[in-house]
Amino acid sequence: MNQDSNLTLxxxxxETQVPAQSLSSLAWKRLKRDKVGMISLLIVCFYLLLCxxxxxxxxxxxxxxxxxxxxxxxxxxTWEPRGTQVNAVAATSSSADQVDDDNSAAAPDPLxxxxxxADKHESQYASKTTTLKDTLILGADGQGRDVLQxxxxxxxxxxxxxxxxxxxxxxxxxxxxxxAGYFGKWVDDVLMWFYSIFTSVPDMLLxxxxxxxxxxxxxxxxxxxxxxxxxxxxxxxxxxxxxxxxRDYIKAADAIGAGQTRKMFRHILPNVSHILLVQFxxxxxxxxxxxxxxxFLGFGVGIKQTSWGAMLAExxxxxxxxxxxxxxxVTVFMxxxxxxxxxxxxxxxxxxxxxxx
Numbered sequence: 001m002n003q004d005s006n007l008t009l010x011x012x013x014x015e016t017q018v019p020a021q022s023l024s025s026l027a028w029k030r031l032k033r034d035k036v037g038m039i040s041l042l043i044v045c046f047y048l049l050l051c052x053x054x055x056x057x058x059x060x061x062x063x064x065x066x067x068x069x070x071x072x073x074x075x076x077x078t079w080e081p082r083g084t085q086v087n088a089v090a091a092t093s094s095s096a097d098q099v100d101d102d103n104s105a106a107a108p109d110p111l112x113x114x115x116x117x118a119d120k121h122e123s124q125y126a127s128k129t130t131t132l133k134d135t136l137i138l139g140a141d142g143q144g145r146d147v148l149q150x151x152x153x154x155x156x157x158x159x160x161x162x163x164x165x166x167x168x169x170x171x172x173x174x175x176x177x178x179x180a181g182y183f184g185k186w187v188d189d190v191l192m193w194f195y196s197i198f199t200s201v202p203d204m205l206l207x208x209x210x211x212x213x214x215x216x217x218x219x220x221x222x223x224x225x226x227x228x229x230x231x232x233x234x235x236x237x238x239x240x241x242x243x244x245x246x247r248d249y250i251k252a253a254d255a256i257g258a259g260q261t262r263k264m265f266r267h268i269l270p271n272v273s274h275i276l277l278v279q280f281x282x283x284x285x286x287x288x289x290x291x292x293x294x295x296f297l298g299f300g301v302g303i304k305q306t307s308w309g310a311m312l313a314e315x316x317x318x319x320x321x322x323x324x325x326x327x328x329x330v331t332v333f334m335x336x337x338x339x340x341x342x343x344x345x346x347x348x349x350x351x352x353x354x355x356x357x
Contacts, residue, residue: 027274030351037347043340047159054156063149063306071323072140139325141311142318150306151329157307159337161218162287165225166280172226173233174276178264180234181241188238198231207290211299218301221294225287233279240272274352281345285338292334308334 031037054060138147180191198206210224244250245268253263288308294300295309308330315327 027351031347034347034351036343037351040340040344040347043336044344047155047337047340050152051156051159051163054153055160060149060152060156063145063153065145065149070140070142070144071318071321072136072144073323074139074325075136138329139323141314141326142323147326147329150311150326151308151333153305154307154311154330155333155337157218157301157305158288158291158309158334161221161225161291161301161307162284164222165229165287166283168222168226169229169283170233170276170280173230174237174269176230177234177237178241178269181238182245182260182264182268184242191234191238195231195234198228203228204293207294208297208299211294216299216302218305221291221300224294225290229283229287232283233276236275236279237272240275241268244268244271274348277352278345278349281341281348285341285345288334288338288341 031041050059136146136148138151141147141150176191176194180188201209206228207224210227211220214220214224241264245263250263250267253267258267291300291307292309292312295307296313298313300309301307311326311330315330318324318326
């Protein structure tokens with residue numbers, strides 16, 4: 001009788017036992033309880049969707065189009081199409097020429113041939129002129145291009161450069177840091193020598209040096225950021241792999257005959273992935289700022305592309321004339337994303353910390 005009751009109690013305990021949860025599910029629950037972190041995550045996701053839509057040509061594709069008068073202020077008023085303006089002028093000129101021809105039938109005008117040729121060129125120009133937009137929510141730049149379209153396209157370029165650069169830096173730093181930390185000895189000495197060379201030069205000087213030597217473009221910026229930022233990840237991964245290679249679970253994997261690569265990237269790497277995730281967020285914020293600086297100085301994207309830094313490079317000449325809306329647009333776009341990324345980094349650090357209950 002006692003044995004039956006004990007079995008019943010054991011079965012009830014098993015049925016009421018809480019199922020085990022993975023570290024990722026626990027981290028997600030902690031992150032969902034953080035309101036600031038969730039709002040920041042939504043903002044970052046919105047920018048990522050905007051970036052993807054920009055590269056697919058869904059938004060910001062016509063940022064080069066001359067759709068307004070130069071430096072048009074932000075307004076919701078309807079602009080008169082430029083083609084209509086020119087056609088009206090052409091029609092007025094034609095009617096005036098007819099009156100002049102009637103009044104001066106007896107006296108031929110020596111400029112009549114030149115005026116006819118000018119009217120012909122004017123009508124050709126009117127047929128090729130684009131129609132101005134109905135609304136300019138954020139105004140136009142000095143070339144009559146919509147600032148909103150430029151900002152959306154600039155978001156796609158700047159965010160893509162930062163994300164790709166951070167990803168490449170994470171990959172390079174993780175591989176080199178894992179090799180140095182796991183194998184040690186002369187391998188660690190050689191890699192630390194390369195690390196010391198890169199870290200002995202200031203970051204901005206290294207960025208400008210690579211930018212001056214290499215050609216301008218998005219791929220060049222990604223390469224520059226990867227070559228100058230891998231050292232941060234390398235230092236962290238080297239220390240983590242040095243620490244984890246002495247843990248019991250690595251010794252157990254060694255006992256069952258697991259290879260070096262399997263122990264490094266199948267056992268140790270998942271246990272340090274939370275550090276990489278936080279570091280990726282930090283690097284992305286830093287690379288957004290670096291792209292703005294390089295593009296502002298003329299070392300960023302080429303003339304066929306636009307970015308937040310390229311837009312800010314046009315601001316000084318506009319501010320002298322009192323045109324402030326492009327500067328305000330870029331500042332708001334960039335500040336919102338950088339702030340959201342920074343707050344999300346703090347929230348991820350707290351959510352992924354196993355010491356936090």
